[in-house]
Amino acid sequence: MINKIVPSVAAAVADIHDGATVMIGGFGTAGMPSELIDALIERGARQLTVVNNNAGNGDTGLAALLKAKCVRKIICSFPRQTDSWVFDSLYRAGEIELELVPQGNLAERIRAAGAGIGAFFTPTGYGTMLADGKETREIDGRQFVLEKPIHADFALIKADRGDRWGNLVYRKTARNFGPIMASAAKCTIAQVRETVDLGGLDPEAIVTPGIFVQRVVRAPADALSEPQAVLTRSRPNS
């Protein structure tokens, strides 16, 4: 029997290694898998390359991961926000590398990785400094820039409900990057609000089929399993 549901966020991220490329879902805090990120901080993986739309808000979630000095490089579209002080200070101190990508190209590059596309011509960014040094081509009278896929070792995403085969549905605009990141990583780890029995998700409405998901973990863990979660958290490298 295939059961992709793992017992804790610590177990879910236990093999994320130093130097890994990690996609992290979310647009701001909507869809950000905060519990998985906290577990990753506990685990203490270093020198990560992180792919996210932003670069952290406040002092929690992705911002906390940056603050813990786990991230060598970030690939994102919009790092500067009113509450991105953690990234801002690391960036100004030269302690983090930034690859800035227009948001639609970021999404399409992630989608291309999942779809096995070698490269694609996009009109976005043509003639701007973000296309500097990139191959361009005129196609049917319009100018395009060649962009390549972004693959990842791991994707950490947040969904609403999931089953033991890894099928996922999301909630409102928390969907954002989740489905495409799930397709672009070797190992996709989804935290879900609720796990359901097989057949509990409408096959017409499943957004991410289980083929794209390797691990599902309920988070935050409910009252019953909370003590265990806390226990596990105290042994970060297990």
Next chain:
Amino acid sequence: MINKIVPSVAAAVADIHDGATVMIGGFGTAGMPSELIDALIERGARQLTVVNNNAGNGDTGLAALLKAKCVRKIICSFPRQTDSWVFDSLYRAGEIELELVPQGNLAERIRAAGAGIGAFFTPTGYGTMLADGKETREIDGRQFVLEKPIHADFALIKADRGDRWGNLVYRKTARNFGPIMASAAKCTIAQVRETVDLGGLDPEAIVTPGIFVQRVVRAPADALSEPQAVLTRSRPNS
């Protein structure tokens, strides 16, 4: 008030012009918009370029459109089937042009048109006669072929339910090419089994948002509206 629901299949296809490129949904007969095709035959548009996965089955639907000599060229992946005798005889007589495209490249080229991608590198077909004369490139040690988008003037698709804004949901594997064709045509016409009130479709489960759909028509028309539909059908060029 925006109401994309039109009263009859005849009205829905009334402006499909000679020489148009028309995408037609369906995989075999699943998802084939037969009533819209019948209306198109009645309308009598000629010299069409049709994009479909197949080239018609039996003597109805797409096969009937071919038989009526409305189609100059077909772009498809799998024309030859046990019941594709209409296409077979036209093809052998040199009366129809065939552009054969591997099915995944066909889907991706349609998707690329809808997504504004100028061209993309695909591994499918590399080294085969279907890539003859096409640009190729090695990317990260793998060989790819450059493929371009397929745009259309019209898309005729079949969905299960739709609302007046053009939102659509499909039924089982009848979904197939519908959502991507809807995105790739200037004018997408969807026949639906049932029309529902605005808000009657779950926003988490809408597969084709209304932005991709210009017209919705219930077909087959129900008993009540059938006489009107028949009446309209007797004036094909209205």
Next chain:
Amino acid sequence: MQRFTRDEMASRVARDIPEGAYVNLGIGLPTMVANHLPKDREIFLHSENGLLAMGPAPAPGSEDADLINAGKQPVTLLPGGAYFHHADSFAMMRGGHLDFCVLGAFQVSKTGDLANWHTGAKDAIPAVGGAMDLAIGAKKVYVMMEHTTKQGQSKIVDACTYPLTGIRCVNRIFTDLAVIDVTPRGLEVVEIVDGLAFDELQRLTGAPLAAGPALKESQ
């Protein structure tokens, strides 16, 4: 000098958006346009983070952290709206499915080049978000901005000095002084704020202006 207020500018932009249009309103000033869309027109607001048919801000206390707009403010969804993922959302832009987008700007050139994401300052942290996708991502791109900087320099220029967002992408400029079309013939003035002469507008503008057909007729 008389100037259009921000509300008047937003109202003026709204007037140019017809029923049935699919529209993306950029972060900042353009967001105000939503408040001025006529209630009797069905207009579909798209938000880059994956929703169509965005509704107004929720009542206080009804905010949902999972239902936000591109500016990360709480919003609502109208009946008939839909959610989708980021690749599909930007496919709607890049694929030319939006009828209009309304963007703020630092500068617009006489040929419709847009600069609105980066001042180019050495110490600035660059952040582009969806700006470059929006610049090429609608059938018509509207810019909504003050006519001049606080220092009085024209934001309409011969050639942008700030880093570009997109090339030849702007169709119409709405400022606090005028409405101006970018045409193959150059910049054409559609409307001027009451009491401002064409020559005076030209003096405040860093690129050559011509009177458009509508303005000629009204004069």
Next chain:
Amino acid sequence: MQRFTRDEMASRVARDIPEGAYVNLGIGLPTMVANHLPKDREIFLHSENGLLAMGPAPAPGSEDADLINAGKQPVTLLPGGAYFHHADSFAMMRGGHLDFCVLGAFQVSKTGDLANWHTGAKDAIPAVGGAMDLAIGAKKVYVMMEHTTKQGQSKIVDACTYPLTGIRCVNRIFTDLAVIDVTPRGLEVVEIVDGLAFDELQRLTGAPLAAGPALKESQ
């Protein structure tokens, strides 16, 4: 001469598909593999026309014209299955998400080139379907075919004479006479049907064979 029956071939292929695998079974002979997958293994069948976790054929009278497989035969969906559109379905293949696909073939070359879509006959109507996508669309590509044509010619060849479906894409060949791996060192025999000597198999095969590690051990 002893030969594996079609059911034995299908059973042998099924044995090489582990629990949890995502698998696409091509039209024709490979479809039979579904009937031989051990009931105690959860294996996910993908169908190119947009479904995952395909179940067995429906009971007579329960067929649904909207629920078919790539061969356009009525099928069912298991609880936990999902529907998706064609671009997403082929993204699963092209993106390397399938673990196995099992394909029929006209010819396989010693380097794993596959010819299975077109005989190259002048009057044949070409039809490729998803064959080329499947050929490059799984981590492991299995071919299942008769060892020789009806005329006795080897379908395993030095170089394909029929039009290619894919280059260097086949990993393992299951025939009615043997199981053969395509390796960087050349073709290696994994198993031979009972009573057939290696030399005899070589004589019936149009490309050089070597005994693989498993075969050497069993001899």
